[in-house]
Amino acid sequence: MYNKNRCQRISNSYYNLGLEKARARNLSGAIPCLRYALQLNKHNTSARNLLGLIYYEIGEVAEALVQWVISINLQSEENDARRYLSLLRKKPGQLDINEQAIIKFNQALSYATSGNEDLAQLTLTRIVEEKPGYIKAQLLLSLLYMKNLEYQRANKSLLTILEIDKNNSLALHYMYLVKEQTGRAERERKKMADAFSHKKMQDDDVILPSTYKEYTGWQTVLNIGIGLIIGASSMLFLYLPTRTAQLNNKHNSELVAISEKLSGINNQNTLLEERNEDLQEQVNSLNEQVGSGDEIKKQQLIQYQKLFGIVQALEQKNMTLAAQLFSDLDITQIQDIPESGISIVSVLEEVSEKIRKEGYAPLVHLGDTSMAAGDYAAAISYFDMALRIKPDLVEALYKKAVAFKTSGDEGSANGIYQEIISTYPQSEYAEKSKEDRGF
Amino acid sequence: MEVNTLINFEEELTHFKPSLEISEVKDAIDKSEITDMNDILMDILRKEVKEQEAKEQKQDVQQESVPEDIK
Numbered sequence: 001m002y003n004k005n006r007c008q009r010i011s012n013s014y015y016n017l018g019l020e021k022a023r024a025r026n027l028s029g030a031i032p033c034l035r036y037a038l039q040l041n042k043h044n045t046s047a048r049n050l051l052g053l054i055y056y057e058i059g060e061v062a063e064a065l066v067q068w069v070i071s072i073n074l075q076s077e078e079n080d081a082r083r084y085l086s087l088l089r090k091k092p093g094q095l096d097i098n099e100q101a102i103i104k105f106n107q108a109l110s111y112a113t114s115g116n117e118d119l120a121q122l123t124l125t126r127i128v129e130e131k132p133g134y135i136k137a138q139l140l141l142s143l144l145y146m147k148n149l150e151y152q153r154a155n156k157s158l159l160t161i162l163e164i165d166k167n168n169s170l171a172l173h174y175m176y177l178v179k180e181q182t183g184r185a186e187r188e189r190k191k192m193a194d195a196f197s198h199k200k201m202q203d204d205d206v207i208l209p210s211t212y213k214e215y216t217g218w219q220t221v222l223n224i225g226i227g228l229i230i231g232a233s234s235m236l237f238l239y240l241p242t243r244t245a246q247l248n249n250k251h252n253s254e255l256v257a258i259s260e261k262l263s264g265i266n267n268q269n270t271l272l273e274e275r276n277e278d279l280q281e282q283v284n285s286l287n288e289q290v291g292s293g294d295e296i297k298k299q300q301l302i303q304y305q306k307l308f309g310i311v312q313a314l315e316q317k318n319m320t321l322a323a324q325l326f327s328d329l330d331i332t333q334i335q336d337i338p339e340s341g342i343s344i345v346s347v348l349e350e351v352s353e354k355i356r357k358e359g360y361a362p363l364v365h366l367g368d369t370s371m372a373a374g375d376y377a378a379a380i381s382y383f384d385m386a387l388r389i390k391p392d393l394v395e396a397l398y399k400k401a402v403a404f405k406t407s408g409d410e411g412s413a414n415g416i417y418q419e420i421i422s423t424y425p426q427s428e429y430a431e432k433s434k435e436d437r438g439f
Numbered sequence: 440m441e442v443n444t445l446i447n448f449e450e451e452l453t454h455f456k457p458s459l460e461i462s463e464v465k466d467a468i469d470k471s472e473i474t475d476m477n478d479i480l481m482d483i484l485r486k487e488v489k490e491q492e493a494k495e496q497k498q499d500v501q502q503e504s505v506p507e508d509i510k
Binding site for chain 2: 043177
């Protein structure tokens with residue numbers, strides 16, 4: 001009894017190991033474990049059912065059926081093997097396909113053994129097209145491919161096997177051979193050597209990336225040169241055109257702004273020039289006005305001085321000088337200045353009245369004297385003064401004409417004679433004028 | 440390196456055994472050895488018990504055949 005329990009426990013352990021391997025898709029590793037489990041305890045139904053499942057998975061359907069049937073025989077109730085068998089029966093033709101595949105594989109193996117390898121390869125190719133999970137067929141096919149040096153095809157078959165059964169020792173062995181022949185083994189060894197290091201890492205160790213390379217001096221110089229060239233090229237082809245365009249845009253906008261400003265300034269300048277011309281005209285006008293004003297004031301002052309001289313001459317009883325000054329006096333310039341408090345106009349009127357009565361006579365006398373002395377120009381001047389004091393003084397006018405005639409200027413003299421005859425026809429000088437003219 | 444130097448095709452072929460066909464399942468079940476360790480142990484025990492019993496019977500027979508005076 002003790003031995004029986006012990007065998008069951010060991011059987012279960014092997015089953016667990018087999019299950020673990022099956023889950024990891026190490027099917028070829030799981031099969032011996034499960035077989036050990038069944039050798040220790042033939043009633044280990046789980047181990048037997050799993051063994052059947054693994055056989056089914058690798059294409060050995062008959063082996064699977066054997067295990068499941070035995071399992072049901074040993075445990076007829078609550079057995080998963082019954083379900084597996086019913087699933088197989090439910091799929092019509094599935095069992096036939098599997099049977100045909102197995103029969104064909106056995107034939108192909110027979111062909112290969114008898115040296116008819118081409119036929120074996122052809123048969124196996126058809127089998128794996130229908131049942132790619134048939135491990136034995138794939139293995140034999142890959143062996144035939146390898147014999148014919150078709151390593152790519154062998155590799156494909158082996159990969160299919162290893163997807164189903166990762167630790168299939170024969171498939172791994174063939175894969176190794178394929179890699180050796182194609183050079184992949186060497187590449188993978190190198191890769192692995194790069195990937196793993198057996199040296200214990202220290203705290204200050206630095207892991208250098210595989211792309212890192214130590215450069216010699218000239219390589220460094222070359223790299224720097226290439227970098228500079230790339231930098232310069234990027235500057236030339238990327239940065240400079242953009243910068244130039246930016247500067248051009250900036251300059252254009254500045255130019256437009258300056259042009260607008262210049263236009264504004266020109267307009268202002270034109271306006272200022274026009275205004276300057278207007279102001280200049282105003283200045284000239286004002287200067288002219290100022291000049292004329294000065295002249296007027298000067299003339300006024302002269303007239304006031306003459307008036308002062310007339311008054312002074314009258315006070316000194318010198319009528320001749322007073323009359324001479326009065327004859328040149330412009331009485332229109334004499335005006336009252338209210339701030340002075342003195343009426344100069346009234347003085348002028350008083351003086352005028354007196355000189356107009358008495359002042360022309362001395363002047364006519366001076367004219368006669370000058371005539372007598374032969375100074376006709378002075379005589380004419382005196383007669384003009386007398387006429388300015390008393391314009392209707394015909395005597396002075398006649399004597400002036402005589403002076404002109406005597407001096408030889410008969411034209412001027414005739415004009416004056418004619419004026420006397422027409423203006424003063426009743427006067428005695430009109431008759432004389434006619435006589436002097438020869439009428 | 441040629442594959443032929445690495446692989447002996449004929450030898451490799453010996454690794455391949457024919458698959459069990461479905462038509463052979465019944466025979467395979469019949470012929471299958473489903474004896475486990477427990478069966479073997481029980482068989483051994485049974486044999487030992489039988490041998491022991493046989494020895495005891497033999498000793499009893501010998502004792503009965505011994506003369507009275509010797510006893």
